[in-house]
Amino acid sequence: MAGADVCPEQTTTATSRTAEIFKSFKEFEETKSRLEEGTCTKYNGIHKEADFGKENIQPSTEKRMYFHLTGVPFDGSPFQLVGTKVYECHLGKDRNAAAKDKYHAQRQAQSLEDHAFQARRCSVQTTKKMNCPVQFTVYHIIKFPDDKFKIDKDTDARRRKASKDLKKAIDQKPSSVQATVQFHTCFPTLTEHKNHPTVGEVAELREGVDERVKGRIRTLALNGVKDIREMRRHLDAYVNDDLFKEQDLPPTTRRRYNPTDKDIRNNMDKSKDRIKNSKEDQCNVQVMCNRLQSYIITVDVKCKN
Template sequence: MAYLEFKFEDEITKYIREQELATSLKFVTLGKDKSFGQNDAQPLARKKLSWESKSIPFNGVPFQVVGTKTYECHQGKDRQTKAKEKYAAERDKKELEDHAFVKRRKLAQNTKKVDCKAIINIAQVIRFPDFKIEESTVRSKKEASQTLKAALSETPSSVKAEVVYCVRFPSLSEHSSHAVVGEAAYVREAVDARLREKIEQLTLSGVRKMTEMKCHLNTFVVEELFHGEQPPPPTRRRYYPTDSDIRNVMFKTKQATRDSNIDRPYEGPSVRGKKRSSRKLLRLRRQCAGYLKEITELTYHLQEEQYVTGLSSQLRSVLLDMKAHVPQDKGLPLTFSPSKRKAEMDMDLIPTKSASHPFTDGVEQYTEDIVSVDTLLALSLG
């Protein structure tokens, strides 16, 4: 194992990435405190003082823990067993139903998890170097702690404090039940994030054939990722993903953009959170449009004049409220609004009585004209 110190959190992320590339390993986040990563962390007189922890060996300097973060090997403990069992039960239930076919895959191993114990422990601490002790005894620790707490209570500005990130990295021997180097380890490698981004970009640009995609990726690896260097061997799955890896990324990319009816430039994986928010907004817009469409269809069946008068007033209030929330000051065109001439023509539309039907003879029928939401509002305000 190794104990290292870093000044910034970005340095830790960079170091972990370098270790992953050198050893063919992959670490995933296991847990993180809400207070971890605070830039304005300050020492507190009532907060617990520590002298050592999982991430920090004893060196005689007291510290206060701001927050912790833990990574584990991606082949560690399987934490989705209950979800997998539930899925298997639902799949078996479907197979017992009539006319149901469930596609199964033949897997030599149903999971990559092998309960590996390798863990990275990170602690963000506030350290007090002026109160360092020489010996790890109960008496010296107690005296130094009392002096430090008194100083923090009386004159906290006079206490020298420094914020550092202390990290404990596991050794290769701590990884169990799986290979860490060599071709056996390459089989379980995750696709490099830069390659995933490249696949997404090529998919959005129109690349669909697997042979064309792999040709672009090989060129990207040789000429950009390892320009002027010896490229990795073709057995490295991180840089030479399988057809299944590429196909999965392409499918997810097309799935994310399938529902969008607006051409947007490629934004990359760094704004996936914003994309999820945009998709949620799109769903809400469709929900509102569905309500308005149903209102449009039901309006022609209303018979009470008093109710229609109140409805017209309510719709007018909704319209004015919507206009207040539309960013017209930014020059955004309202592409779905009908032209003025079309609105005037739609006002002349009157539901007419349809011809008698052999199965509904004697019952009044009205044609359901499909009109836009803006036409409904125009009719209501007319």
């Protein structure tokens, strides 16, 4: 088909959002982190295409040429889409609702059996999710900014001709084609968030824990810190002396830098799980015994199966 190499018209734009361009995925992540920190928000990835974020992706004559997409405005230069990744507010849709309902049904059935002695807690809210509709997409593209492939008017005929000429050049001599990697997105505004506050103490208490703080907790746990109160003292020193040295300290209500006891305990447990060979204690004991046998030849170490 004549127009198979060219994307059809796609010019939908997000209301009140500003298109932003990044040279690398790392640069995008740094900007996203600053946005989350400044607005007391958190965005989680929910879907990623296979090639998104991969390095050393080369232009291909087999891929379609685009001139604009939702989130990638028209500037006359053709580009190929490597992949996309979708993010949503961390207080969005509960995507594990079915699994949770199944688990609660099993627990309820077990509690009705004879000799059932299960600890039960009354939970007022079973999930933090608030069905916030905010989502945004990141587009990983390879752009071809060479003037000889640019079009000044967005018409089917000009897109088709530029696409054909560009693919011919890639096929004959790929090194002669100028190409740059870009990441395009439109970050959402605070007014788009629904069903939860975005300012004030409640919003601060709903924040996710900062990745740097999580990393500090796991490092300290691996180095022998086991008590939550001791861990909190280390975290206070880390936030005061490293993250906010010679700066105004964040309020204590900001969960991002002042995690709850449960946050600390969960991250300490994750650090321990990472160094385990198995979730089964018997398997871990067997592995440790095998290691001891290799290190201490003279000691007969036996493990009861």
